[in-house]
Amino acid sequence: MIGNMNPISRRRLLGLVALNSAAALGLDIVGSGPAAATGRREYSPAVVVGTGYGAAVTALRLGEAGIPTIMLEMGRLWDTPGADGRVFSDMLHPDRRSMWLKQRTELPLASFLWFGIDRRIERYTGVLDRVHHGDMSVYVGRGVGGGSLVNGAMAVTPKRATFAEAFPRVDADEMYRVYFPRAREGLGVNHIDPQWFAACEAYRYARVSGKHAERAGLTTRFVPSVYDFDYLRREEERAVPRSALASEVIFGNNHGKRSLDRTYLADALGTGLVSIQALRHVRAIERCGRPGGRGGARYVLTVDELDTTGRRVATRQLATRHLFLGAGSLGTTELLLRARDTGALPDLGGEIGQGWGPNGNVMTARANHAWDRTGATQSGMPALAIDAWDDPRHPVFAEVAPMPAGVELWVSLYLAITRNPERGHVVYDATSDRAVLRWDASNAQPSVQAAKALFDRLNAANHTAYRADLFGDTRTFETRFTYHPLGGAVLGVATDDYGRVPGHPGLYVTDSALVPGNLGVNPFVTITALAERNIERIVAEDLR
Template identity: 25%
Template sequence: MNAADDARDYDVVVIGSGFGGSVAALRLAEKGYRVVVLEAGARYEPEDLPATNLRLRRTLWLPRLGCRGIQRMTLLRHVLAVSGAGVGGGSLTYANALYRPPEAFYDAPQWADVTDWRTELAPHLARAERMLGVTTAPPGTPADEVLRETAERMGCADTFHQAPIGVFIGEPGTTVPDPYFGGIGPDRTGCTQCGACITGCQYGAKNTLPMNYLHLAQRAGAEIRPMTTVRTVKPLPGGGYTVGTERSGAWVRRRRKRITATHVVFSAGSIGTQTLLHRLRDTGALPSVSGRLGVLTRTNSEAIHFIQNSRRPADFTEGTAITMGMRPDADTCVQAIRFGRGSNLMGALATLQVPAGPPLRRILAQWRTPRKLLAGTGMRRWAERGLAFLVMQSLDNSLTLVRKRGLFGARLASTQGPNPNPDTIPVALRTAEIAAEVAHAQPSMTVTNLFNIPITAHLIGGCVIGATERTGVVDPWQRLYGHPGLHVVDGSVVPANPGVNPALTITALAERAMAHWPNQGRPDPRPPVGSAYQPLPPIPAGAPQWDTERNTQ
């Protein structure tokens, strides 16, 4: 560290605290860097999370309206993206599923010629699994049986499987000392199988990032500032950057501050990172950001459909949010998702499922069978009598996100990519129809589907890894082309649709990127940004690596 570095407030500013930012915070703090994490959302203790998703002020992230919840919804022309908000990012509201990417992911054209990604990512996937406490979901819930019978009727019973999840499966409701990190982690409570994972686990059984990476990062010296929105990032004359912040959602008393740092890590998720980088490029703060920004934004080729008002004598809330999956074909993974009792908000967003077609035709089709329409809607006991089906595909389709000015200021807008993102997925319609037959229920879809706008909980890409600036926004070490000292470490670097829940993949990519940072004050062995890629061994941190402690679950 030189004298200029000493004069800066921090060595590293991390923007965001999700699956990328939390890894960056811990691993860089372990390597001796002074780290601060700036999180736009609020900090929640488990007991403060919403009991149901009808507690809108703690469920939705609309800070200017007084809602400081854990779910952010971003409506674009071609997709409604749902993402996490708060200290812990998407881990607060994700469904716990931690799948490894399929083999096809490593061969995606965007990055296949850079290196042998199977070999490079393997140890980091294993490390991420240890850190996130991956285990196999317990079998035997009512929702399991519906999906099992659905798989049999669709001819893919041999692909039915219990999901890898990040939940502490201990004695239900019993609190025990940290079972993961040699006693330095927080106490944990065994999962009660209440199904409320997506609204936020109130018991501390869910392996959220505040339970592992962020907890350990703070022990290693990292600072976390919630309710802090980054507005500007500007280069300093002698190197490094100044980061301008304000209080999230404030109309007055915005408490604007400036922080200086040698490095800045963008980890605000695909939506947050793209929003910030587009604004910084278009306003001239960071004019050299790649013209590829926003290209190859992926939805995980995703669709969400429902069955509801089931007449099957079962309570679908039993279990963790996701416990099982199936594969109707080589490119598709289907999972049934449950919600906790009383979390009936999805019933307000659901409507009768109708065939694909133009929006007007789909809207008119709703009223051709009024009885079915009434049977396929409604919030009453939705969580107990309804299931969501998450359909993900590893196909090569994408959107392009750009920044456009409108009546209420500039915002992100979507256009179709070279291979258009689907507005309807036939296998998703078929899955919901068959599952409804199995459960004696009504197949449903979201209201946005009427307008050919699917929902995704896994928007990724847009700042993808590329061998050169002509093909990507960041290099294989996840350094931003054109701006030394800037890095992107979140789902926006993912180059392809994995076709499974991407949380583990994002964590592993972040682990790999951080493993090659030098310890503070030591030479950087990585070649300069823009140079040809060459494999390098990881650099061990000077501080203990707590993830080597055996998982005693």
């Protein structure tokens, strides 16, 4: 089993100490804070908006290059245990830590036997947000580490042909030789031991789906992960506190997961030149009114400071010469659209907001026979997928998802990624002062057709049926939410080939907004690898 990371570096240790110290003191600023005050305005040579995958890579490489950098994160720092001794709540007993400024949880499964399963909670700046846009809702992580805090840790590299199709202007040879390996190493990707998988209780549910897939003539493969599989094995042995086996996943993991605050962000803080400011909502970007002033500032950000109820407690301005947007597909796109359409950056191109897609996400479930038990104890970290991506008519990569309810349910659940050419777009609505996603339910039909072709085949081979009681109505394919929002500032279209925004020196996009709508696998390894590639070029050409 490849379970353990390399011995911890001094830099990472320093970063982890900084994170833990900030948490112990109840601070929302981590690191030395390189901003210099100039009257009412502060200045930093580089600012990174967000702390997700692309943002974390960018900050680390800026710090290594000797460039003082501030990271701004809308969510909080998740390092302080609550009264129960845990940082995060689990899925069976959610509390205010679970959701961002909601009074009720909003789970991907809305019901069981048509009884609602969401619970009332206290309004709080929790770790998971579900942002609603008509026919599509988008799940995003809120906190230092972004989506790495709330995802299923599935670290999949796309098939080479799919990557080349999505990014025709990027050197695929170089990506697969240099940047994907670099990303996997930085993220701490590891692989499950097949012998342990075949015998453990944690993945009984996955083995049932694997057996059914084999019976249908379908291929399965193991899914690499940034959850420590060695830790998971010890969880099953009850040698360590449980996390993946304690119904912890979408509301955060208290143990075992190599989220960004444990890897790239810790390394970035360890350079001594990066600081993170949490509970900071970047509301607007504009050109610096005094170009050529302190440090040659080019951009000014309006930043709201929030408390843990989401209330704005202060507003300040931060100037910078180099601005990197890593606020996620919708967050980054909203900032650019607002700047363009309000006249703050009027020369931004019409390609901003285009090319958005939900990565072909479809969720579905099958009812199993009584003899096919999926298990009461299920790992929240998926480790197996049905790989039918090479099917010429209906490409599907279907991850076997858990239902960690603590009791036997006889249900097989799947998150399918399909090839879907449909694209939505994002526009700025001046009345609400927010970005609005234009995506119609009909756009999801190619995804439903592909998923149905695969799961019809599974059901026919195993004499099983769909579950129609899990999504709040009687539908069997759920396409009204996505875990994988992609696009809005597509690489080589809305930006140059390295994420630079044309006509705006010092302005960059470094996150999932660069990915054109559909990738075929979970996107975070690709986002990380692209960020590694792009920032290497930007540091060499723009910051030297």
